[in-house]
Amino acid sequence: MNSTTIAAISTPFGNGGIGIIRLSGNRSVHIALSLFQRSHKKEPTGVTRDKAQLASHRFYHGKIIDPDTREAIDEVLFVVMRAPKSYTREDVVEIHTHSGPVVMEKIYEQLLSAGASMAEPGEFTKRAFINGRIDLTQAEAVADIIDAKSSMALKVANRHLAGGLSKKIIPIRETLFEINALLEVSIDFSEDVQDDIQRGAMAEQLEEGVLKSIEKLLKNYEQDHFYRDGVKMAVIGRPNVGKSSLMNCLIKRDRSIVTAVPGTTRDVIEEMIHIKGLPLVIMDTAGLHDALGEVEKIGINKTRQSIKDADIVLFMVDSSQPLCPEDVAIYSEIADKKHIVVK
Known part of the structure; x- marks a missing residue:
């Protein structure tokens, strides 16, 4: 078991109703209690010192106290989850506070000052794995x-x-x-x-x-x-055949710029939609043609990379015109991939 006690803000940064700060390790209860004052229980030092007073897996109402000023930082709910019946199989403490950047950072800083170490990304789950609570999958x-x-x-x-x-x-x-x-x-x-x-x-x-x-x-x-990462679909074709218009139609908003000028799209634009629960990542790409400028060449290289990365290719041709040599050349690039031809 790791001897270091770690702490982290476990909820997303920003303003909200509730924010959670979590600790894990053999000193987590001691560190958290050094800042916690239970409601309706007067302690001589202003904080709750006795670990035995708090039952495992039970919420307690109180305040987090600044040890320097003895002023309350915030009103909180405090819960101890003693080993091995916790996420990490170590002693775990969660402090449920109001979710504001200032108040959460203030409490977090006090926990670090009291002896906790900053948790690395994913370290709580890593400890659950190391301690045998979960396997790698x-x-x-x-x-x-x-x-x-x-x-x-x-x-x-x-x-x-x-x-x-x-x-x-x-x-x-x-x-x-x-x-x-x-x-x-x-x-x-x-x-x-x-x-x-x-x-x-x-x-x-x-x-x-x-x-x-x-x-x-x-x-x-x-x-x-496919369910986890989504099906990647690259929309390709010559310039100005309607790729961006199709993209906007599928996602039902104006995401790609549409003009009558060929070559308007220079970069790959990605958007996700869901079809019967399956995520579909649509990639609007630059039109494939003989590029003249440096910017166009970069855009076309990105289009070809999108074709390689795609699970399926949607090849668009202009139905108002007969197939041209450029269409044939583009089709030869995607013939070995799963593809749909749209006129």
């Missing part, structure tokens, strides 16, 4: 819950947090251990083990217990990846 699922872009992405992340992915990986790991044991036996006792039987058993285990299971995981990954 669950730790990653915590980040996926925070970054979820759709209800389906949240559902997938919660499934992983509950151990759904771990339950599929553990049998693969155990099978690999068994195969490794068979290999060691065949090496150490080669005269007593029939090679053909041994090889057949290992091949069957590898095929049924490892390879097929990994193939299923890979198939599931593509679907889960």
Whole structure:
């Protein structure tokens, strides 16, 4: 268990009703209590010193006191979650204060002055992993819950947090251990083990217990990846074929500049929409053509990079004109990718 007690402001920066400051470590209760004064309980020193007075997983009302001026910084709710029944399996304290930048920074500074260390990004989840409360897939699922872009992405992340992915990986790991044991036996006792039987058993285990299971995981990954990160769709074509107009139509607002002048779009513009719970990242790109200026060349290079990064390409052509050599050349660049042609 880490001997350092860490602290962090756990809610987003800005103004709001409630803000939370969290501590974790073997001195978290001692440090937090050095600033906390319980309501309806007068302490000789002005703060609550006795850790035993506070039951675990119970909220207490009171104030955070400035130790230098003895003035109240804010009215708070104070909760202790004692190890091992906490997120990190360490003693954890949460101070629920009013969410304002000044008041939260003031309390946070006092906690650091009292002996807490500034937490690194993700360190509470890191400690939960190190202390065995969650495994690596669950730790990653915590980040996926925070970054979820759709209800389906949240559902997938919660499934992983509950151990759904771990339950599929553990049998693969155990099978690999068994195969490794068979290999060691065949090496150490080669005269007593029939090679053909041994090889057949290992091949069957590898095929049924490892390879097929990994193939299923890979198939599931593509679907889960789309729900988590979104399907990236690059809208490409010659200049002035309506790419930006289509972008604005799909997102239902004027995001891209539309003019009659070819080459108006110089940079890649990204916007996200949701279609039946699936995030779709639309990338409006610069028109592909023989660029003359340096700026145009940079824009076209970014378009080609967007094509590489895209999961699907939407290729637009001008239906009022016959296909031209430029259209044919563009199509040859995307022929190997999943694509849709729009006239």
